Amino acid sequence: MAEALVRLEGLSKHFGEGDARVDALREVSLEVHPGRVVGLLGPSGSGKSTLLNVVGCITEPSAGRMFLDGDMVYDGRWLRGDLRRLRLDKIGFIFQFHNLLPFLTSRENVAVVLHLAGVETSEADRRAGELLEYLEVAHRGHAMPAKLSGGEAQRVAIARALANRPRIILADEPTAALDSQRAGIVMDLLQKVAREQQAAILVVTHDEKVFDRFDQIFHLRDGRLAE
Amino acid sequence: MNLALRDIRHRLGRFLLTCFGLSLLLGIVLSMIGIYRGLVEDALTLARAPGVQVWVVEEGTMGPFAEASRIPGDTREMVARIDGVAAAGSLTFQSVEGTRAGRPLRVYVVGFEPGRPGTPSHVVEGRQITRSHYEAIADRRTGLAVGEKLRLGRHDFTVVGLTEGQVASGGDPAVFVTLRDSQALQFELQPPSARRQAARGAAETSTDTINAVIARVAADVPPERVVDTLRRWKHLSAMSQAGQETLLLRSVVDKARKQIGLFTAILIVVSAVIIALIVYTMTMDKLREIATLKLIGAADRTIIGLIVQQAVAMGAIGFGLGALLIALARDVFPRRVILQPEDGLALAAVVLLVCLLSSGLGVRVALKVDPATALGG
Numbered sequence: 001m002a003e004a005l006v007r008l009e010g011l012s013k014h015f016g017e018g019d020a021r022v023d024a025l026r027e028v029s030l031e032v033h034p035g036r037v038v039g040l041l042g043p044s045g046s047g048k049s050t051l052l053n054v055v056g057c058i059t060e061p062s063a064g065r066m067f068l069d070g071d072m073v074y075d076g077r078w079l080r081g082d083l084r085r086l087r088l089d090k091i092g093f094i095f096q097f098h099n100l101l102p103f104l105t106s107r108e109n110v111a112v113v114l115h116l117a118g119v120e121t122s123e124a125d126r127r128a129g130e131l132l133e134y135l136e137v138a139h140r141g142h143a144m145p146a147k148l149s150g151g152e153a154q155r156v157a158i159a160r161a162l163a164n165r166p167r168i169i170l171a172d173e174p175t176a177a178l179d180s181q182r183a184g185i186v187m188d189l190l191q192k193v194a195r196e197q198q199a200a201i202l203v204v205t206h207d208e209k210v211f212d213r214f215d216q217i218f219h220l221r222d223g224r225l226a227e
Numbered sequence: 228m229n230l231a232l233r234d235i236r237h238r239l240g241r242f243l244l245t246c247f248g249l250s251l252l253l254g255i256v257l258s259m260i261g262i263y264r265g266l267v268e269d270a271l272t273l274a275r276a277p278g279v280q281v282w283v284v285e286e287g288t289m290g291p292f293a294e295a296s297r298i299p300g301d302t303r304e305m306v307a308r309i310d311g312v313a314a315a316g317s318l319t320f321q322s323v324e325g326t327r328a329g330r331p332l333r334v335y336v337v338g339f340e341p342g343r344p345g346t347p348s349h350v351v352e353g354r355q356i357t358r359s360h361y362e363a364i365a366d367r368r369t370g371l372a373v374g375e376k377l378r379l380g381r382h383d384f385t386v387v388g389l390t391e392g393q394v395a396s397g398g399d400p401a402v403f404v405t406l407r408d409s410q411a412l413q414f415e416l417q418p419p420s421a422r423r424q425a426a427r428g429a430a431e432t433s434t435d436t437i438n439a440v441i442a443r444v445a446a447d448v449p450p451e452r453v454v455d456t457l458r459r460w461k462h463l464s465a466m467s468q469a470g471q472e473t474l475l476l477r478s479v480v481d482k483a484r485k486q487i488g489l490f491t492a493i494l495i496v497v498s499a500v501i502i503a504l505i506v507y508t509m510t511m512d513k514l515r516e517i518a519t520l521k522l523i524g525a526a527d528r529t530i531i532g533l534i535v536q537q538a539v540a541m542g543a544i545g546f547g548l549g550a551l552l553i554a555l556a557r558d559v560f561p562r563r564v565i566l567q568p569e570d571g572l573a574l575a576a577v578v579l580l581v582c583l584l585s586s587g588l589g590v591r592v593a594l595k596v597d598p599a600t601a602l603g604g
Contacts, residue, residue: 088524
């Protein structure tokens with residue numbers, strides 16, 4: 001099996017100290033391999049969002065080690081100063097409510113990520129067009145997010161997450177706001193992306209209707225992992 | 228890809244409305260500066276118009292604008308004979324509530340001797356006064372036209388010429404009449420009063436009184452030399468043109484200048500607070516978008532650029548629109564509003580600075596936004 005794109009070793013995260021200390025993650029160890037869509041399930045407060053934030057390099061862990069795309073990025077402290085650049089290059093995010101920038105068209109929403117990475121405007125536009133084509137939403141390229149249906153908006157959000165060809169995609173409740181049919185289409189797309197682009201996709205969800213679409217499922221309870 | 232412009236395009240109506248509100252505020256600031264310039268210009272206009280170098284007034288006074296001054300009518304001949312004086316003229320000044328077609332018209336009447344210093348030099352329409360009595364040259368601000376009648380005191384004056392921009396420091400437009408007519412207007416009693424005075428046995432007083440003598444000095448003579456000579460005459464006061472202008476600015480318009488200056492400063496502070504609040508509100512409206520941008524990897528300079536560019540665009544559009552509004556509306560103001568390019572540039576620089584400083588509050592909020600805010604519902 002290919003090397004894991006996400007590898008966590010004994011990762012912990014606590015908030016506060018003393019009596020106010022809350023252990024959000026307790027020695028979590030997991031691996032997510034390329035081409036796989038992995039579900040992260042658990043009740044509210046189990047630590048799912050904290051884990052997503054930690055893997056997304058948004059929240060600093062308290063202990064343990066973390067490897068992304070083969071590079072160790074955390075070992076008791078962040079090993080890189082440019083975490084935003086790391087996110088831009090290696091990680092794509094998909095949100096529950098798509099979080100498209102309301103002042104950009106669908107195409108611009110995808111191109112903006114390339115633009116932030118320093119890709120020339122015309123090239124960014126061309127690649128954004130290709131991605132929208134790939135996700136079968138190119139005909140809505142000039143529409144503003146407010147004019148898109150939920151399914152269309154989520155496709156554009158997935159296109160944006162793929163813009164920089166990241167190896168790791170983190171999805172936070174990507175189907176929660178969609179009906180069964182559209183949720184199924186989104187999961188199909190994530191599986192297609194994982195297979196064709198050899199990406200590792202970690203999906204946090206409560207949505208039971210998509211539980212059977214994961215290659216692997218991790219359960220979190222009180223910050224501990226139970227596969 | 229310019230995110231600031233894209234965001235402005237998205238909220239164009241709201242942005243333009245904000246700019247319009249700001250433009251009204253900045254227009255008021257600009258008009259206050261213009262009113263101040265107009266005030267100074269108005270105060271100096273009549274003093275500068277004759278193009279003379281020396282003013283002679285009543286001893287112990289700072290006349291004729293800052294204080295009342297009365298000197299005998301023959302003073303002009305004495306001044307004219309001083310070595311170095313090329314020409315001299317007598318002047319009177321008084322505010323008069325005249326009537327035009329039965330409606331009151333407040334004017335500042337200047338009495339002068341035609342052909343001598345003090346004669347209005349720029350008659351933009353009509354002609355100079357050629358008759359001894361009852362002809363007048365009025366400023367356009369009176370609204371009078373050539374050939375129209377203006378009643379001053381007991382007589383109707385025919386407007387034979389028009390000047391432009393000749394107003395008193397109080398803003399009243401000037402009307403030029405002959406010295407004799409102005410003396411009669413200023414010093415002659417109405418018939419019932421004259422009869423009463425005669426009945427009392429009071430001696431008839433001379434009306435050959437003037438308010439000031441102005442002197443044009445020969446090109447090779449320093450004006451201060453003539454002023455020094457005149458100062459040795461104990462019954463008169465003399466000052467140079469520069470002295471007269473300094474006096475006007477110091478005593479006549481100083482308080483108004485300070486008042487307007489303070490008001491302008493307050494308005495600029497108010498503008499700064501409003502711009503800061505607008506930028507802050509605009510940033511607060513975009514917190515989720517900013518969090519998303521940070522999450523997908525946008526650098527701080529991209530976020531700062533988004534906020535600062537919008538603040539500067541708002542200031543630039545607000546200032547441009549405000550300047551345009553005031554340029555179009557300045558003639559509607561009852562007093563002169565003078566817009567000078569250097570004042571406009573200075574205010575533009577202040578607005579730019581205020582926008583940059585004000586956006587600091589929005590930038591501070593934006594930089595504190597946790598990218599995790601973008602995750603979760």
